[in-house]
Every structure is written in structure tokens, then in C-alpha cells.
Amino acid sequence: MAAPKVEKSYVRSRPLLEGVTFVVTTGRGSMDHYAQKLAEWLPVRTLELYAFARSGNLFGEPLLSTAAGRQFARDVALVRRLRRVEGLLHIPNHHLSRYGPFLGGPYVVTAHDVIRYLDLTRDEPLIHAPNRRDRLYIALDVAGIRRADAVIAPSHATRHDLVRHLGIREDRIAVVYEGVDHAVFRPTDRRLLPDPYVLFVGSEHPRKNLASLFRALARLKRDPALRDLRLVKVGAPGGREAPFREQTLEALRTSGLAAEDVLFIGHLRAENLAAYYAGAECLVFPSLYEGFGLPTVEAMASGCPVIVSSVGSLPEIAGEAALVVPPSDDAALADAIAAVVGDEALARGLRRRGLARAREFSWARAARETVAVYERLL
DSSP states (O other), X not given: XXXXXXXXXXXXXXXXXXXXXXXXXXXXXXXXXXXHHHHTTOSSEEEEEOHHHHHGGGTTOOXXXXXXXXXXXXXXXXXXXXXXXXXXXXXXXXXSGGGGGGTOXXXXXXXXXXXXXXXXTOSSOSSOOOOHHHHHHHHHHHHHHHHOSEEEXXXXXXHHHHHHHHOOOGGGEEEOOOOOOTTTSSOOOOOSOSSXXXXXXXXXXXXXXXXXXXXXXXXXXXXXXXXXXXXXXXXXXXXXXXXXXXXXXXXXXXXXXXXXXEEEEOOXXXXXXXXXXXXXXXXXXXXXOOSSOHHHHHHHHTTOOEEEESSTTHHHHHTTSSEEEOTTOHHHHHHHHHHHHXXXXXXXXXXXXXXHHHTTOOHHHHHHHHHHHHHHXX
């Protein structure tokens, strides 16, 4: 097995920090994005794994299925590989923390949220009700977080949830905000769609609350002046464990919107996503739970007005730079969208405050604060 490689793509401003290895996962999800972007700035050795891209697709898989058996064999191989790493290991997402108790050495875990844990007890899941195999792996994830020498949370809201739900001591949790690539996400005159539109970026999990956004937009389109307004939804549906796209289309049908009112777009290259942000009337992010909510910061950095829900981490991350509405209030959401679309002074003020707020989030800052966690442990 190859030894951890030294990342060559970034010319560091400080010497390599010996005795630390950062795991980089190679998928396309939000937690993979975190690992890949942070790795560009950390002055430590990195170890590349495809682990979460595979295991993350197996939520909902029966415990005794062939696919589950193959994943178990990969899990054993990954533990053996990770045990060869000397020194402090940084595991970049909480679903890989399941390997931590088997490593025998010190490790840090970034716990992005507690969504899957909450789905163990909720009548209406944020993502999907876990089956027997999911419950086993969630229990292992939680054990790995509790066993970690330090935990990094991407927001104070997530730190609060880790303390409240998992019993992690607050002094063991460091809050390190994620960053945004300001070279990509910035105002631009490039437009990919001529029609006026509001933007949503993310999966179609129940926690994303798309049905409320559909209903709010249907209310707005009763106004003749807003009949041409569309919704652009960017991102994959959300995995194989549930029929997320079918559920979304059913919510669309019952909302009163026409199919042509919503444009579904899958994964985008970063520069095209930035153009969609820049061209939108606003980003609408009515989620019921976010551990950080990266689209909020990407939109603000791109000069896009932002509307977020009043729960989870979103008010914390947006600060004073967004309109904040209760996620269960369709009328309030519709009124907020109408205000941004119809009041250029309001939209201009949100853009200005958003750009200023977004400058507070960078991968360089995230790396510095992450290194501070390593240094305390070393």
C-alpha cells in the first residue's frame, strides 16, 4: 500500500507540519468538496481515499446484501490501510469516523452535522428513515466521534447539536467555518439563462424543504408581473436510498406550478455554478437543517441576494447579509422573494452585505484554524 503522499499543488507559506496526515475523499459530494479544498491549503501530508463515495451510496442497503458484504470487506481493508499511518490522522467527515476506534492512534474528526443520528428517532426524517444496516453504521459513526481526540464542527449550531445529542464535551469541539473559492465565486456578467429565476442549490432530501419553495413560487406567479419567474434547481436528487426525484416531482405537481416553471440541473462545474448564482434574482435556501450551508456563502460571494430559513446554522452563516424566514411559512417565503425581486434597493443592499460577509470565509482561514487544532494536540 502506498504511503501518504505530500500534496504538491499548493506552495505553502510554512513548512510541512510533521506527524499529521489529512484524509482526502475523492467523490463529488459536499463533504468530499470540503476535504479536497481544505487539502489544498493544509501544510500536512494527505492520503487519498475513495471511501465515502462508495459507502455513502449504500444508505438503505439491506444488511445481508451482496453490496453490503463487499463494503464490509472494503471497510476492513481501509482500517488496515489507515492503521499504517503514523501520527495524528484527520478524518474529514463523520461517516468515516466509524473507522476511528479501530485505528489505535490519535485522530481528529470533522463532524459536519448530526442529520443521520436525528433520523433514528424522527417520525418525519430529514433524509430517510434508517434501516438495520444504517443503524449499525450510524452507531459506529457516533462511537468514532466520541472516541476522537478532537472534533471540528463547521458552525456553532453544529457544535451545539454535537453536545446536545451526542454528549460530546464542548471543550473538545473546535468551530472552524468552511471556506469559499473567491477566485471562482465572484460577481460576473456571464449569464446562462435569459429568463428571470430564483435559484436553489442542493439535494432533494426532505430536509431541503423544496415543497415549501414550490408552494411559495406558485403563490408569487399569481401576480401577472411575476408570471415569467422560474426556479432553477441545481444538484443531484440525493442517492438511491429513497425515490427523492419522484417525491420532488409529486410535490411539484401538487404545488400548482407547471413543469416548465422549474428547471432541474444536475452537477455543474464550479464556474458554471458561479454564473447561475450571479444571474439569479436570489438564492432561496429554506432548509430545515444545515450543518453549514455552503451555497449560502457561494451565493453571497457571487453577488447574489440570499434568503435562508431561520433554523440550523443558516442564520449564523448568513449573519446580517440575508433575509431570514421561518421554513414552515410559505407566505413569508413568498413575500421575501417578492421583496427581493421587486425592490432593487433591497436587492442591492443584500448584494453589498453579502459580498462583505463572504469575505470572512476562506479556505486559508479554515486551514489556519485547523492547524491550530493539530498543534494543540501535538
